[in-house]
Amino acid sequence: MKRYRNGEVWDFEHEVAVAANRPVILGLDGGTTSTVCICMPVMPSSDSLPDPLPVLARAIAGCSNHNSVGETAARETLEQVMADALSKSGSNRSAVRAVCLAVSGVNHPTDQQRILTWLREMFPSHVKLYVQNDAVAALASGTMGKLHGCVLIAGTGTIAYGFTEDGREARAAGAGPVLGDWGSGYGIAAQALTAVIRAHDGRGPHTMLKSAILQTLNLSSADELIGWTYADPSWARIAALVPVVVSCAEAGDEVANKILKEAVQELALSVKAVVQRLGLCGEDGKNSFPLVMVGGVLEANQRWDIGREVMDFISKEYPGALAIRPKVEPAVGAALLAWNEFMKEYLQEAYRR
């Protein structure tokens, strides 16, 4: 990504010859490691989507979580990545009809309002703006832009997020490792590290996690795990141990199996909490609804398949849950969401005239 000095971000709008004034949509997915922006043309109808989707440009930048990098840096990153995507697609801000910005760290209406305020300054007043938690983009990537159903994300962190067709929303988990996201990759790996320490100091049963983890980290004793753990506060570095836990569980280690089974229950519980609060399953518990499943923890294609176990758990309670593994990335989900919402409002306005 190019770096511009203050104010130069949008200079390309005067420099390049802008292609036919084709209306476009921007979708952004801002996670804790990177931010992706997708530019798509406004498609005439939402009845059937073209396959493949007509993506005009894709731009990528660093972290845009304001909790992690601060307000100013987050804003700069988001502005830059949108400018890059528009520039790459030979378009500019006057062609934009709607923007959906789905970023991690949006946990409260005040977060949403703060981002909307400065996003408003950036675009003409007729542009439709939507600010959401990044989980919402993941949901939309499975439902092709429709805000209906539940998404379960389990990567380094975990969250369940859902919407009813009439716009009510609910979430569960997603509060980070200190606040009990035990089904996350970080949660699974931290439990495994804890089991190693407990086996080592006599508080817990023997487990093959000890030799497997020490070997993976190239450490010679469990005491050295303490120094390793606190040397770097990155949650992703700890979560990277999940495959070791899965291997030990597959090899029959009881401690590793217990950790994974508890993670499955935790993940299923998050989905259940959202489904119950929104009544997605209907009064008889049998209504069908999309359940989008995303993230490294749910994608392990090994014998011990966490995603499948979670789905089995949920299907028993809610036979109408339709598991969806998205085929497009979350930023495309965000763009489809912006387009969907834009079309809805556009048609409503046309109807009123």
Next chain:
Amino acid sequence: MKRYRNGEVWDFEHEVAVAANRPVILGLDGGTTSTVCICMPVMPSSDSLPDPLPVLARAIAGCSNHNSVGETAARETLEQVMADALSKSGSNRSAVRAVCLAVSGVNHPTDQQRILTWLREMFPSHVKLYVQNDAVAALASGTMGKLHGCVLIAGTGTIAYGFTEDGREARAAGAGPVLGDWGSGYGIAAQALTAVIRAHDGRGPHTMLKSAILQTLNLSSADELIGWTYADPSWARIAALVPVVVSCAEAGDEVANKILKEAVQELALSVKAVVQRLGLCGEDGKNSFPLVMVGGVLEANQRWDIGREVMDFISKEYPGALAIRPKVEPAVGAALLAWNEFMKEYLQEAYRR
């Protein structure tokens, strides 16, 4: 504390008239918030200790945990606080017979060796040097310098540490919040915060912890807890919520009671692991041994007394466990330990001559 430029730390040794060349001992307790150094005269016999103990000087400085502030800063702080204590007591390094440096962050023989190496450069070669984890100073503060028995510390963090009379040692827990120190103040408070989030998003039962914690932190909704939690990485800030959990448990809240009961079991389990591994209780499990109990979590003088519950738990298994609440601070324990070890080696050398 005065701040000296490099190399000036020991200047006072030439500047002040040094009192009678009375042999002295230094004891240091280096925790994660502060470092205390005590200077005591060498007492002639270890049979009966004078009451009060003849403390010549006490100096205090900041954090000296090398994991937290780095090697150089830790060394500077330790050197400075020793110089201050000697200067205050009108003494100097030539009068020192033994030093016990008990600092947090000593988890491995390599940590110990690194600190010993630079401590060696600071003192004449005949000075006896001992480097220990800070838990050892807490044990010695209860046993008046003898390395025998078990200490349980539960403040922001928790650790159990024990020694047999013939010098074997063992520890349990003390691996920090990521690695499962669930009985610590941080562990108790993090479980309570988690319970609030789970009650709020429908994953857990209702609990009065929610209103109690939100009121204490001056927040209006549970969603705001996420921002509060990650705004500051200090473990002590989270652990400060323990009294709120105790109050809710006393008022009959089931969730708070469960958290405290589990913490009691975790703390007792740490002690049990150390006692078992060292055989402190003898073969019939009834031998007597000192059990020193230290730290804010164990000192709550409320109706829900965590320390008493832990002791009840341990007494059932080990009727010979003698609970001790130290009357002197850990730095005095470190000084007594240095003095004790020095006397032992001194008598052995005298015997050989």
